[in-house]
Amino acid sequence: MPPLDQDGPPLSFFEFWPMWAFYPPVMAYAAWLMLRFRGVLLPTAANPSFPGGGFYGESKAEILALAVRHAPQWVAPFIRLERPASPTSDAHAECRAALQALHAAGLDLPVVAKPDLGCRGAGVQLIRTTEALSAYLQAFPAGAALVLQQLVPFEGEAGIFYCRRPGQAQGRIVSITLKYFPYVIGDGKRSLRQLILDDPRAGRLPHLYLRRHLTRLDEVVPEGQPVRLAFAGSHSRGAIFRNGTHLVTPAMEARFEAIARSLPEFHFGRFDVRFDSFAQVQQGQGFTIVEINGAGAESTHIWDRRTGLLQAWRDLMRQYRWLFEIGHANRARGFQPMSWAAFVRAYRREKALTPHYPATD
CATH class of the missing domain: 3.30.470 (D-amino Acid Aminotransferase; Chain A, domain 1)
Known part of the structure; x- marks a missing residue:
């Protein structure tokens, strides 16, 4: 990637306006x-x-x-799965079936899991382990479809x-x-929470980052260790x-x-x-x-x-x-909205x- 340009303000003044204010x-x-x-x-x-x-x-x-x-x-290979409308209580069996579907398609963990219907990054998770896959499936709405896509590393x-x-x-x-x-870099003194709050950009958007790292917010990050937010x-x-x-x-x-x-x-x-x-x-x-x-x-x-x-x-x-x-031209060509x-x-x-x-x- 070209180096991240960090000169100037970390955010524009409207960058995180609510949709009703911007659009x-x-x-x-x-x-x-x-x-x-x-x-x-x-x-x-x-x-x-x-x-x-x-x-x-x-x-x-x-x-x-x-x-x-x-x-x-x-294109990154993927499979589509649909959770049963009435899932069984056997989370392990559902996870095994998902892994079998991955293997049948020539895929394996890690994968990126995401809803088949959705936008703005809703429900996207990196799945590295069978435990994480099982937890994702159990948290996903019954009767809804999801995509498991091979991670591009x-x-x-x-x-x-x-x-x-x-x-x-x-x-x-x-x-x-x-x-x-976004990353923060540990200094061996401050907790992850403090590193986020002290960051020029992340500190203005704590609601986006703190909840993702609830289990380690009080952990002191070793010096030089990066943490992806x-x-x-x-x-x-x-x-x-x-x-x-x-x-x-x-x-x-x-x-x-x-x-x-x-x-x-x-x-x-x-x-x-x-x-x-x-x-x-x-x-x-x-x-x-x-x-x-x-x-x-x-x-x-x-x-x-x-x-x-x-x-x-x-x-x-x-x-x-x-x-x-484009829509107007396609309608004239016979394609209906x-x-x-x-x-x-x-x-x-x-x-x-x-x-x-x-x-x-």
């Missing part, structure tokens, strides 16, 4: 686009091969399975946002977000985002163009990738896709603390304009499940 101007613009293009659910037609266009309530596993069929060499992570209008000869990368994971590459869960859009290269753009073109009717979305060296990614190689977000994806570079509020709003409004233009009934079902399902997912690492 109203963007939603007002989206409402105008709905009127202009005569379609409230046009975004669901942006990627016709994705369930609901990948706008809301989509299955991660369905989208990843599509990518595995068409670009298998670039590199810390480098980025969100690569791609956009191509139907009929356009060439798409392009419109946003790159470099994701850094968050695992999930989600801004709302504590990852540090930096704008890397200026780092795109022709080779990188060509590689993601080829991958995007290999996915049937994919026009708009973000590839979340992991890698050992971003220099390799710039050469169009050395990365693994861990998730693909469709019409509901966000240009997350806006959460770089150097991005101003007006610029963040402008970038999101531009993104929504492209999204509605998701029905209201299907959208409401997906929305309610995800909203009902999210509060019951296991805690995020």
Whole structure:
């Protein structure tokens, strides 16, 4: 990864505003686009091969399975499991069945566990042991589906946002977000709690980090020992985002163009990738896709603390304009948006499940 730039303020003044405070101007613009293009659910037609266009309530596993069929060499292998609607009390048997499913797919621990329906890093955990897998399964909602994905053992992570209008000869990368994971370094004197509270950034967001480390907050961290504060590459869960859009290269753009073109009717979305060296990614190689977000994806570079509020709003409004233009063009080509009934079902399902997912690492 390029070195983490820590000059200047650790946070932007709006970076952790509640959604009701940050998004109203963007939603007002989206409402105008709905009127202009005569379609409230046009975004669901942006990627016709994705369930609901990948706008809301989509299955991660369905989208990843599509990518595995068409670009298998670039996607981290995974399995999808569904917890029984009425689980038995035998937690060991359920864990054994999950391990057998992993082994049948040629996978093994460690894996990343995450809900099949969900966003913003909800319910993401790193599972290294059978005990951790059993605990995750028992904490997961009955009747809901989850994904177990082979861990990509590199810390480098980025969100690569791609956009191509139907009929356009060439798409392009419109946003790159470099994701850094916060650490504190022990000094042999202070507890983990104090290290977090004394950190210029983490100390302003203790609610994101303290609860993840409850069992060791009073432990004095040995001198020089790093402690990673968050695992999930989600801004709302504590990852540090930096704008890397200026780092795109022709080779990188060509590689993601080829991958995007290999996915049937994919026009708009973000590839979340992991890698050992971003220099390799710039050469169009050395990365693994861990998730693909469709019409509901966000240009997350806006959460770089150097991005101003007006610029963040402008970038999101531009993104929504492209999204509605693509949906409008696809509707003209014969692809229909998701029905209201299907959208409401997906929305309610995800909203009902999210509060019951296991805690995020």
